[in-house]
Amino acid sequence: MTSPLLQMQGITKEFPGVKALQDVNLTVQRGEIHAICGENGAGKSTLMKVLSGVYPHGTYDGDIVYDGKVVEFKSIRDSEHAGIVIIHQELALIPELSIAENIFLGNERASRGIISWDRSNREAIELLARVGLAENPLTPVKELGVGKQQLVEIAKALSKDVKLLILDEPTAALNDDDSQHLLGLLKDLQDKGITSIMISHKLNEIEQISDAITIIRDGQTVETLAVGGQDGPVDEDRIIRGMVGRSLENRFPERTPQIGEMLFEVSGWTVKHPQDTSRTVIDDANLKVRHGEIVGIAGLMGAGRTELARSIFGRNYGSRVEGRMVIDGKEVSLRSVPAAIEAGIAYVSEDRKVLGLNLLDDIKTSISSAGLGKLRKGLTIDEGREMTVAEEYRKKMRIKTPTVTEGVNKLSGGNQQKVVLSKWMFTDPQLLILDEPTRGIDVGAKYEIYVVIQQLAAEGKGVIVISSELPELLGLCDRIYTLAEGRITHEFAREEASQEALMRYMTTKDRASHGTGRDASEVAR
Amino acid sequence: MNTLKSLLRGNARQYGMVIALAALVIFFQFQTDGVLLRPLNVTNLLTQNASILILAVGMVIVIVARHIDLSVGSVAAFTGAVGAILMSKHDVPWLLAVVICLAIGLAIGAWHGFWVAYVGIPAFIVTLASMLIFRGLTTVVLDGATVGSLPENFLKMGNGFLPNTNITLVLGALLCLLLVVLEFRERASAVKYNFDVTPAPLFYAKLVALVVVIMAFAWRLADYRGLPIVGLILFALIGIYSFVTQRTITGRHVYAIGGNVDAATMSGVRTKRIDFLVMANMGMLAALAGLVTAARLTAANPKAGTNYELDAIAAAFIGGAAVTGGVGTVVGAIIGGLVMGVLNNGMSLMGVSIDWQQTVKGLVLLAAVAFDVWNKRRTAGGGGAGAEEATPPPPTALAEELSAPAGA
Numbered sequence: 010m011t012s013p014l015l016q017m018q019g020i021t022k023e024f025p026g027v028k029a030l031q032d033v034n035l036t037v038q039r040g041e042i043h044a045i046c047g048e049n050g051a052g053k054s055t056l057m058k059v060l061s062g063v064y065p066h067g068t069y070d071g072d073i074v075y076d077g078k079v080v081e082f083k084s085i086r087d088s089e090h091a092g093i094v095i096i097h098q099e100l101a102l103i104p105e106l107s108i109a110e111n112i113f114l115g116n117e118r119a120s121r122g123i124i125s126w127d128r129s130n131r132e133a134i135e136l137l138a139r140v141g142l143a144e145n146p147l148t149p150v151k152e153l154g155v156g157k158q159q160l161v162e163i164a165k166a167l168s169k170d171v172k173l174l175i176l177d178e179p180t181a182a183l184n185d186d187d188s189q190h191l192l193g194l195l196k197d198l199q200d201k202g203i204t205s206i207m208i209s210h211k212l213n214e215i216e217q218i219s220d221a222i223t224i225i226r227d228g229q230t231v232e233t234l235a236v237g238g239q240d241g242p243v244d245e246d247r248i249i250r251g252m253v254g255r256s257l258e259n260r261f262p263e264r265t266p267q268i269g270e271m272l273f274e275v276s277g278w279t280v281k282h283p284q285d286t287s288r289t290v291i292d293d294a295n296l297k298v299r300h301g302e303i304v305g306i307a308g309l310m311g312a313g314r315t316e317l318a319r320s321i322f323g324r325n326y327g328s329r330v331e332g333r334m335v336i337d338g339k340e341v342s343l344r345s346v347p348a349a350i351e352a353g354i355a356y357v358s359e360d361r362k363v364l365g366l367n368l369l370d371d372i373k374t375s376i377s378s379a380g381l382g383k384l385r386k387g388l389t390i391d392e393g394r395e396m397t398v399a400e401e402y403r404k405k406m407r408i409k410t411p412t413v414t415e416g417v418n419k420l421s422g423g424n425q426q427k428v429v430l431s432k433w434m435f436t437d438p439q440l441l442i443l444d445e446p447t448r449g450i451d452v453g454a455k456y457e458i459y460v461v462i463q464q465l466a467a468e469g470k471g472v473i474v475i476s477s478e479l480p481e482l483l484g485l486c487d488r489i490y491t492l493a494e495g496r497i498t499h500e501f502a503r504e505e506a507s508q509e510a511l512m513r514y515m516t517t518k519d520r521a522s523h524g525t526g527r528d529a530s531e532v533a534r
Numbered sequence: 535m536n537t538l539k540s541l542l543r544g545n546a547r548q549y550g551m552v553i554a555l556a557a558l559v560i561f562f563q564f565q566t567d568g569v570l571l572r573p574l575n576v577t578n579l580l581t582q583n584a585s586i587l588i589l590a591v592g593m594v595i596v597i598v599a600r601h602i603d604l605s606v607g608s609v610a611a612f613t614g615a616v617g618a619i620l621m622s623k624h625d626v627p628w629l630l631a632v633v634i635c636l637a638i639g640l641a642i643g644a645w646h647g648f649w650v651a652y653v654g655i656p657a658f659i660v661t662l663a664s665m666l667i668f669r670g671l672t673t674v675v676l677d678g679a680t681v682g683s684l685p686e687n688f689l690k691m692g693n694g695f696l697p698n699t700n701i702t703l704v705l706g707a708l709l710c711l712l713l714v715v716l717e718f719r720e721r722a723s724a725v726k727y728n729f730d731v732t733p734a735p736l737f738y739a740k741l742v743a744l745v746v747v748i749m750a751f752a753w754r755l756a757d758y759r760g761l762p763i764v765g766l767i768l769f770a771l772i773g774i775y776s777f778v779t780q781r782t783i784t785g786r787h788v789y790a791i792g793g794n795v796d797a798a799t800m801s802g803v804r805t806k807r808i809d810f811l812v813m814a815n816m817g818m819l820a821a822l823a824g825l826v827t828a829a830r831l832t833a834a835n836p837k838a839g840t841n842y843e844l845d846a847i848a849a850a851f852i853g854g855a856a857v858t859g860g861v862g863t864v865v866g867a868i869i870g871g872l873v874m875g876v877l878n879n880g881m882s883l884m885g886v887s888i889d890w891q892q893t894v895k896g897l898v899l900l901a902a903v904a905f906d907v908w909n910k911r912r913t914a915g916g917g918g919a920g921a922e923e924a925t926p927p928p929p930t931a932l933a934e935e936l937s938a939p940a941g942a
């Protein structure tokens with residue numbers, strides 16, 4: 010047996026306060042398709058960034074042995090020079106440029122600084138033929154669909170004499186046909202001796218094409234399974250067990266749910282993509298939340314979790330929203346964010362720096378920013394009361410800061426999140442939708458956020474928690490919906506749910522029978 | 535002492551500009567053998583720069599809301615021209631003509647607001663178009679000629695003075711009183727909430743300086759012919775717009791959309807409405823500036839207001855506004871405008887040619903913004919990154935404390 014193409018040995022990567030990777034090992038044999046699986050945040054992308062030189066040598070511990078030699082990549086250029094090309098989930102193509110221009114971007118076919126368009130276009134045609142894309146190389150990339158753009162990315166990789174191709178979630182944005190074409194292409198490239206590493210959440214695809222599967226969890230390698238080798242056939246259940254095999258520690262405060270009347274209900278909720286109205290982003294979703302209840306939404310990245318939440322929040326996302334929404338027994342139609350806030354809905358976004366906070370603001374203006382109407386005094390804002398309110402929340406939420414006039418950009422992630430939560434609590438909502446409320450927050454601050462969430466429920470409010478971390482949902486929620494590719498696939502009562510069961514419904518498109526759903530809601534009560 | 539340092543650091547550009555303005559005044563006062571601060575020249579400083587300062591008030595709000603308005607010079611010329619035609623050719627009473635012109639300005643601003651807020655065309659493009667459109671229409675309306683013979687009462691908007699010079703001194707005193715009361719109230723509330731306040735000696739020194747400067751200014755004006763009408767208009771605008779931007783919900787929303795428009799949307803701010811209002815308001819202020827210009831020059835001419843937009847934009851940036859939006863104050867823009875005004879005036883008195891004046895103004899603009907960028911980078915390096923993720927407190931103790939109020 011020949012030596013492996015790539016061995017990553019004992020890779021450890023730390024960010025301030027967080028160990029993203031701890032002693033990770035990855036061995037990729039020549040000519041195989043190697044899948045890497047793990048939950049969101051497990052460390053897959055970080056590992057690939059270490060490999061491709063995004064995090065240069067010296068910023069991590071451990072060795073990378075590539076093609077029999079220890080390598081020390083200082084930048085992406087170094088790794089590309091060695092034949093390692095990474096294709097990111099967010100495509101790095103320039104829409105206004107042509108296919109040929111994109112393929113040779115940064116790697117132009119030129120002599121003495123002058124681009125030879127003949128050579129560029131001729132070679133582009135050859136490359137396009139290799140990836141099975143019948144397009145004129147002069148076509149602007151923006152005129153291609155996502156599937157074809159993905160193929161252009163691969164053609165671009167091939168132009169760099171790729172030996173090891175890394176694909177991060179290559180099929181996440183593709184439909185079934187395009188996905189199959191792409192997987193077929195990977196197989197073709199494999200026959201021509203190109204090794205691939207594929208990160209994917211779609212377990213059926215992994216099962217279909219990979220020769221080996223490495224599972225990563227919490228920044229550590231769990232295991233590497235050789236498909237059809239000594240480990241025998243590997244099915245989805247086997248992978249799921251590896252991905253979630255983690256015990257629920259005592260990371261959640263005690264709580265006795267006091268669940269009351271129905272608070273919020275959407276039915277037949279269907280949302281189209283804002284630009285491409287032929288794409289259904291949320292498909293016929295039904296969702297209920299009672300007073301005092303914490304309801305989870307489990308879904309992988311791209312399943313439509315945030316889109317669902319934002320479409321509920323005053324149709325902040327999407328077009329052609331259809332469906333019924335009932336709050337406290339009254340049917341409502343909320344067509345704007347102010348209307349949603351007025352109706353008692355609050356949405357804490359997953360990206361607090363982009364959608365949650367104005368980083369130029371201080372703490373007190375951030376806290377009051379969604380509830381300024383409550384501070385109105387004649388023509389003006391009652392700044393004395395604004396200060397009192399901010400002080401109240403600083404104490405109540407234990408925001409660590411010398412004063413509430415401190416800029417929010419000076420706070421840590423956990424404290425910023427507390428400011429955002431304070432802001433929404435000040436609007437006195439009945440229903441809070443919390444999108445990834447503990448992302449990028451250390452363990453201690455997470456606990457504090459959990460306490461706040463439970464307290465809100467104890468006050469009779471309804472809380473929807475969207476999270477990628479299944480243990481968080483299991484530890485916090487009374488009921489959990491699973492979401493996959495825009496559909497609610499199942500509804501679990503707390504007792505029925507397990508990480509394995511959730512993961513199963515998060516990776517399937519098929520919907521469970523409606524009967525089960527209704528039962529679960531009753532059980533939760 | 536620490537508080538003073540942090541106070542200075544946080545507002546370096548604004549304090550810096552006040553200091554720069556004072557230094558400029560002192561410099562030119564010596565260079566011109568005291569001509570700069572003679573009563574007549576102080577009055578001129580105010581009347582000559584009034585139009586730019588009026589525009590700067592609106593422009594800084596537009597810039598805070600992350601837009602720009604390139605059309606204000608042309609819009610000012612156009613409304614001034616329409617006003618002149620109405621008054622001299624159609625005998626429309628001057629007050630009615632003023633109201634009509636302001637309404638036209640508001641309509642032009644609303645037109646900009648429509649394209650910017652509801653169609654989504656960048657303000658740069660929309661107002662560049664208007665810059666051309668209304669410069670052209672000005673010439674059309676005036677038929678290429680200068681239109682004069684405007685009513686006496688209207689001309690007072692540009693050249694008139696308050697009737698009795700004592701009124702100027704009384705107004706100055708009232709302004710001092712108002713500012714002192716406001717400062718004390720602010721300090722009292724800061725003390726009430728246990729905030730760091732400026733040390734008492736410094737606070738009183740600041741108040742005394744404020745009173746001395748205002749009264750000296752009033753006294754100089756009174757020594758000539760009193761407060762110009764246009765000065766009264768300007769002070770009223772500064773007061774009104776400072777109040778709106780700093781104290782009202784609408785003002786807060788302008789800063790919110792400038793700082794992070796997505797976060798503002800998600801907080802329930804009606805961002806399009808704010809964008810619309812900001813642009814519409816700018817149109818109205820441009821009309822006011824146009825009327826003041828026509829009154830000062832006693833005529834409307836096709837070239838009036840040329841390059842006003844650039845001076846107003848420069849004033850806002852020198853006065854501390856951020857190119858990316860979300861930062862800037864009305865008072866800052868006025869100070870920025872005065873810096874440029876004093877530079878112009880002082881250099882003219884010294885006999886510096888107009889070409890060199892422009893060169894110096896350009897360098898000042900660049901230096902002011904460069905200083906701010908440098909200063910921000912310096913302060914950001916101090917606390918930001920290192921402060922991330924402090925050690926978490928023990929979870930259990932926190933839980934008890936947090937859940938206590940819920941149980942009660």
